[in-house]
Amino acid sequence: MINFFRLTWLPALLLVLLIVVWELAVRAWAAPDLIHKIYPLPSGIAEAMWSKSFLLLQNSWVTLQEILIGLSLALVLGFIVALLIFYSSTLERLLYPIIILTQNVPVFAIAPLLVIWMGFNIWPKVVVAALIAFFPMVVNTVDGLRSTEPDLIQLFKILGADRWQRLIHLRIPAALPLIFSGIKIGVTLSVVGAVVGEWVSSEVGIGGLGRLMMTEKRLLHVDTVFAAILWLALLGLMLFMAVSLLERWALRWKHAAEARYNLAEAKEA
């Protein structure tokens, strides 16, 4: 905790300083009738966070759902595709180029089409979030499955394990560290994906934080736009921290191994 405090007080101080400078600068130089409309003011953002908290919360919940469903889809499908690629070199040659290709098509280009195909509902955004998180999941899982030590594979042979047992008791546990870094990259990307999906979908009702940003911008409520951005950042941070906690628990054996050499505290000097 002391460590945490020591690590956070400096960036926190810097942040407060930046906010103060921002507030003063806008008040000093911006045309008064454009403040809150085009130039956001920190105090205005705080006010919007408070007065529009219900609206922000409602929209955050929608965006969170999109992210969670999209991420889960990417996780499950990514894992299955990774297994297919790992076990069949034919499928590897077939699937890998397609996956890399989809990765190079910008989501901005596909998102409007998805809306046309699937309608003004949650699904086009879920699909965009899933698409964007899919790639790191597949690549990391494949690399993870390939990272098993040959000596341990020999051990499993000696003990008479079959293919299935080797996968469950050896390959997947050995792949977990890389799978988790895939999920962490995927989480951050899927937040972006969901918002991109919301931008291109113009529906009535609660359309998520991305949609809220667009409508509030049109109404020249730039403070609310920034409040939505803040919420989005918090959402992303919370998801990332949740995955990190899960990782810490699932890979607790790694922390035990690091503690052997004081690595947990020392890091790379």
Added chain:
Amino acid sequence: MHLNVKGLFHCFPSLTAAIDVLDDVQLEIQSGEFVSVLGPSGCGKSTLLNVISGLLTPTSGHLFIDDVEVPHAQSQVAYMQQKDLLLPWRRALPNAMLGAQLNKANLMDAETEARKLFEQFDLAGYEQHYPSELSGGMRQRVALVRTLLTHRPLWLLDEPFGALDALTRMRLQDWMLKAWENVQQSILMVTHDLDEALVLSDRIYILTPRPAHVHAVIKVSLPRPRDRMSVAFTEVKKELWDVLSEVLSKSD
């Protein structure tokens, strides 16, 4: 189980020149016999065990189990490799039970047995430690428990006590002797320790430097338990020592 190895050759392909490791190795383990293998470091002992256990296909040679030729003895051997190879994500007890689990043995029985062996091998209290939290000697003992729990008729042990201090080593040797006398296990053990070979074995194979060839087989007919300090013991040790120095001097 009776294992017979005949005319075993092995050579590792390499970029420059092929490396000959096993050169016409003949070896036999009678049912219920305790056999040790001694030989200089790098001569091919681990390679020999890898071939018997089926991890490595030899260049040529024949393996017989109870006079039937087999490609390898994988399903018959409990092989403890030179490295402990514990799974870093499993705690000590589940690591020790890995073989039993993979062979779909009754896990309750396996656990009872594993706990008993932990007790006997001074591992009690460390059941829930990760391998990285154990010392080298402790890891080796966990690997030994894992090997024993597979209940195969032939034990292949590659320096099973290499990482242990003299006292613990002697205690485990005594334990192994008792275990072996109780179940009349066939055992093939690689060791670098003359005393260990002499205390335990019926016969000792002495291998030449690489490529390994059986230089001599010494029969130890002292009654068990053997007193390491007795005159008879020292005499056999002297004989063994002479043969070994002969082998080593030939390598120059």
